[in-house]
Amino acid sequence: MSFSRRDLLRASVASVVAAGSGTFSGNLLAANKTVKIGMNIPMTGDYAPWGLPGLYGCQIVADDINAAGGVSIGGDKYNIEMVAYDHGYDTEKAVQGYKKLVLQDKVKMVMMLGGSTVASILPWAQRRKMLTTTLLPSDITEKSEYLIATCESHPLYNVTGVDYLAENFPEAKTAAIVTNNDAEYGLQSAATYKAAFEANGIEVVDVNLHGFDITDFAPIVSSVLAKKPDIFCMATSFYVTPLMEQLYHQGFKGKIISCTLDFYDEIIAKTSQEFVDGTIFQFPDFDDPKLNEDIVNFPNPGDFDAKYRAAHPNDWSAVSWEYPAILLNWIEGAKAAGSVEPTDVLNALKSNSRPEFIFGGGHWWGKELWGLDNAVVGFWPVVVVEGGKARIKEFRSVSGWLKRNKDLLIKHMKELGLRTV
Amino acid sequence: MELFFLSIINGLIQGGFFALFAVGLVLIFGVMGVVNFAHGELVMVGAYTIWLVHAQHGVAYIPTLILAILVVTGVGLLMERFLFRPTRNDPLAGLICSIGVLFILQVIATLVGGEGPSKQVPPPFHGTLVLFEFLRIPYQRLFGLGISVLALATLWYFLTRTRLGWALRAVALDREAAALQGINITRISVIAIGVGAALAGLAGGLMAPLTNINPHMGHNVIITAFIVTIVGGVGSLSGAVYAAVLYALFHTFVTVYFGGTVATICGLILMVVVLIVRPTGIMGVRVSE
């Protein structure tokens, strides 16, 4: 995948055009108001695949809504305008972009990726009472009332993949976890995997945490494989491709489970289809027939997928549908509140004890682990590569697992030095 | 024990790459007195050439590798003519100019490759040589090791068996004395940076299918090259080769048993210690200041 400056420009031009045509048609019909939704995301650098595709996705959803005459909130018709700033996953730029969105652009919600970039803006979110969303529920603290995580349940959903693996491959008895050494993605995910393995009686024989300056993954993989694990687990790794490549070359024959498998066609090109087949992960393609089941709360996923792939054929990633799903959550909340003001929307969302969740069965959770019930958890898909294509095998309940094994999760989070209440 | 053997093989392969770019850095410093901070970016340009021409446009790997060498040599020669030659009497000015080049090359790489995640090049040599069940070496790495050794051997022949090579070493030892002997310093400088850049381009081209390619990949390269150069002795080419292999083995083993960042921190500390205890490096040649 490659983003060029041109794509970026095209995205921003598209947003201006959308807003412009909105007001134009508004003049003809009744004057539509415009509500601005902010995105403070990485569009450049190594984290770009978890930011920019989300803007593309939101653009498609917003264009559809505006073309259909906007959305009615509290008796007014609104067009949606996306305003996005790139922070390149730098906390300094994140704070500046956030302040710009809130103070200059006067957006009504800010969508972010999460981690240190969210932690850096939390004082501002609280002080300016700005509804902010993250893809990482672990960003939630006791004091972060205005931060919600309504779509991605990172890293909690990893338990579904492990449960599926343990059920279908009972002969796999030992696992090794490899991830990058950071408190936002790698360690959170590693702790969850450890808890999930323990819950299934699978022994974790190695946890290998590596830095971000690795150029050669051969020594890491060989030191892990020397422990002879049945399962090789990549916990939200940024280096899935080189790790898979080394596993292939070093002749690994066991099961592979990973949080993400973005650009798996690239991995197949570097290894082989037979090798990648059977890999378990958590993020579906959106042309998956199982997404048409009733449990899924996303309007017409197949149509969205087709539009997306036509506009940005090589840029699909896990977040392509996640930010749009959050945008849809917000619209639900605003409709219920009859207002676009951040505090009203937040209260409307929080007062709903059975909130809309993309894979169904959602309810608010998080107090026991992070201090506030500001994350929505529900079902999550288990995805397996079959014949070189990602396919959903089943939807499993994350909330059910948490009811049974919450203490185990907290124990492992504490063991890895992560923040819990 | 199996892990031990595997790590030695991995270390040697890394050592080959390290030697390629470290030797180039030493050559340029020895002859011209300039620390080329953009040396890592030369490696990056080599890797990008492979990504663009081979992976994106389907040209065969070996011709692209030769193209990568030519492109990077061209960049090196341009730097010599327009930056290092005008600032010849002021080593710090040359260094700062090379930092300017570093930024420019990174931006060009971003323009060519676009933003987003690191680029991947599918390996042109698929498959793995299975020596024993526990000792498997991908053909791509074996190829890299073979070419590195070949390139270094050629360089060694050139430096020790040809008149031009002798002249080059004479300039590296004592520039003024060499000039008095009638050696054309400018010509030798052009050759030094040409050879150094070519080796960097080769290293980038060989590493491209094995590593993450992005505009900032030169950073790790330059840190490694500095460590190797200092440990090996700033003016010493053979020292750089030995130090490259030793450091690669050291880095591989520390990575296996303690982790990657620890390995780099240890390397930097090793370098500072060598600088304090024996500023001329383990191979100890006298350094021209």
Add this chain to the structure above:
Amino acid sequence: MKENWPKIVGFLLLLAAVLAVPHFLQFHHQDLLIFLVINVLVVTSYRLVTLTGEWSLIHAVMMGVGGYTATLLFRGFELGMWFTLPLAGLVAAAIAALLCFPLFRMTQFYFLIGSFAAGEAIRLCWIEFIIPFGGTGGLSGVEPPFVFDIDFLEPIPYYYLTLAIVGLCLLILYRIENSRIGLTLHSVHWKAPLAESVGVDTWRYRALAFIVGSFFVGVAGGLKVHYLGTINPNQFGIGFMVFILIWVIVGGYNRFYGPILGVVVLTLFDESIRQFEEFRPAIYGAVLILSILFLPKGLESIPARLRSWAGGGSDREKGKLTDG
């Protein structure tokens, strides 16, 4: 006294302009103004280090040492900014003092590379040791003070606070440079053997400049983190170090105001090329190269050059960064 009049008037005008300027700016530019003032302290303290002729590549990391110190003190002990700032400076100075022993055994090229390596080692420690440094994502939650109903999270109050602190630091740095010590530092640079022969311990003076410079850049780091609220290792990498070099070199480092001129002019220039975001590093690179090739003594040398051209003078010096 009479000939001082223009200077005093000029200074008062400058002061008035500096005090008034945030009120004419947008919010976003007020932010930049604060960082500009902090960067003035960064380059001025760097100049003190370079006075002895050594170009260190660890200055940006020293700013980070100050920033991390302030962050950890604020988060761990709930110390306010009035305590964290001086402590940030002191810790940076202490680490600099420790580093003197290995680093100042080297000179020139070796010092440059040695300081780079030491800085990278410190920076990698921030990445590797998640406890207490937070890893690559760094740390957040630092806040500026809140006194007498003045909320220093707002840019204008924090600007005046920064201005006052940086002004005080600049005054001290200026006094140091024009004292006996400052003159000795100059002599260490230009005539090291001679200075040694009259009994000046050059090692001590080089170390002194390095430690004092690190103290002030540590304070700058504390100032920055208290406004921004967040810190991460990437802020203090070789990228920022290069910016410091560019500001100092483009401004010129022979006079006290040279680096300040550099950072102000280049920040304004930077704002003017904001629409070319992706080209900015390359533009900076080109500016650096061009100024080395054609203006080796920096912007501050322009008036003198103009004078010499106007007078048809032939005393144009060929500038050079290093002697010997």
